[in-house]
Amino acid sequence: MAATAFTGSIGTNQSRGYVGNSALHQEYGNSSLRLTSKGFKVDLGLLGKERHCSRKRGFCLIQASSSQIPVSDQVSTPLNNTKVDSPKKSSEAALILIRHGESLWNEKNLFTGCVDVPLTKKGVEEAVEAGKRISNIPVDMIYTSALIRAQMTAMLAMTQHRRKKVPIVLHKESEQAKSWSQVFSEETGRQCIPVVTAWQLNERMYGELQGLNKQETADKYGKEQVHEWRRSYDIPPPNGESLEMCAERAVAYFKQQIEPQLRAGKNVMIAAHGNSLRSIIMYLDKLTSQEVISLELATGIPMLYIVKEEKYIRRGSPAAPSEAGVYAYTKNLARYRQKLDEMIH
Numbered sequence: 001m002a003a004t005a006f007t008g009s010i011g012t013n014q015s016r017g018y019v020g021n022s023a024l025h026q027e028y029g030n031s032s033l034r035l036t037s038k039g040f041k042v043d044l045g046l047l048g049k050e051r052h053c054s055r056k057r058g059f060c061l062i063q064a065s066s067s068q069i070p071v072s073d074q075v076s077t078p079l080n081n082t083k084v085d086s087p088k089k090s091s092e093a094a095l096i097l098i099r100h101g102e103s104l105w106n107e108k109n110l111f112t113g114c115v116d117v118p119l120t121k122k123g124v125e126e127a128v129e130a131g132k133r134i135s136n137i138p139v140d141m142i143y144t145s146a147l148i149r150a151q152m153t154a155m156l157a158m159t160q161h162r163r164k165k166v167p168i169v170l171h172k173e174s175e176q177a178k179s180w181s182q183v184f185s186e187e188t189g190r191q192c193i194p195v196v197t198a199w200q201l202n203e204r205m206y207g208e209l210q211g212l213n214k215q216e217t218a219d220k221y222g223k224e225q226v227h228e229w230r231r232s233y234d235i236p237p238p239n240g241e242s243l244e245m246c247a248e249r250a251v252a253y254f255k256q257q258i259e260p261q262l263r264a265g266k267n268v269m270i271a272a273h274g275n276s277l278r279s280i281i282m283y284l285d286k287l288t289s290q291e292v293i294s295l296e297l298a299t300g301i302p303m304l305y306i307v308k309e310e311k312y313i314r315r316g317s318p319a320a321p322s323e324a325g326v327y328a329y330t331k332n333l334a335r336y337r338q339k340l341d342e343m344i345h
């Protein structure tokens with residue numbers, strides 16, 4: 001069983017290729033798997049070393065020789081409780097951004113902003129699909145806005161994750177909320193993903209446009225005016241927030257709260273909104289206020305960044321596990337995927 005899993009994992013990287021970066025595909029070109037009498041040896045060419053894996057246990061831990069703990073070492077095995085979920089000093093972390101799935105007001109084409117509207121059935125399906133796309137990518141912490149559409153999206157996406165950790169919302173609104181939501185088992189705690197909700201990640205406040213139909217508003221005020229309200233950087237809609245104002249809270253929150261986690265090697269998912277994420281992407285991709293105008297985010301499509309040496313490397317959107325090129329984003333992510341295969345088979 002385990003051998004099949006290995007072949008699937010390593011072989012798949014080679015044969016399926018890599019979407020988006022041929023250099024990385026090269027890295028995987030010389031990986032190989034050999035069955036031996038005691039188990040099997042994986043020769044990951046990219047590591048330049050062999051690792052011996054036991055058949056008995058049905059899994060294999062590939063330890064990096066470096067003192068740093070890579071993303072892949074954050075999977076603990078269910079079979080022997082070996083704890084390898086301690087990404088304290090990783091040189092690399094994954095950052096997933098996901099705009100919520102379609103909401104009931106997206107469907108009705110209404111300006112939504114900070115109105116707290118839930119997902120449609122299509123939005124629920126989009127969130128589940130998004131979850132499949134990221135099901136092989138490590139997630140140690142989740143940040144969502146305070147709005148239900150982003151929270152639903154995060155939770156639904158995590159139902160698809162192969163690691164099967166449980167996302168738990170942290171309630172910090174009062175001392176009592178904190179104390180009443182404690183978990184009293186270390187082991188259970190290790191199997192949880194903390195979910196932090198933050199209003200700073202909310203959709204931009206759309207002022208007097210909230211609840212208005214977008215088409216009717218364009219008919220009334222003109223297409224150009226409405227486009228300026230919706231997409232310009234520094235022109236706010238009437239009594240609402242411009243993208244610049246939204247960035248002041250969303251990017252500040254990202255820098256103060258989320259960046260330190262990434263620097264510590266934590267893999268982070270952020271489920272938020274079209275404009276709060278546009279402002280964060282503007283920061284990550286160093287877009288100008290002109291460039292951000294044409295940045296559009298689809299509902300429910302996750303985007304992956306690799307955070308390395310304080311740089312954000314955009315990797316696009318992961319493909320669904322059944323599609324080509326899903327694993328080989330980096331060698332650490334490929335290792336993580338490999339361990340998931342080993343745990344499951």
Ligand SMILES: O=C(O)[C@@H](CO)OP(=O)(O)O
Binds near residue numbers: 110111112113206275
């Ligand atoms: O209505 C909203 O809150 C946002 C996102 O749906 O709309 P827009 O794309 O126009 O910024």
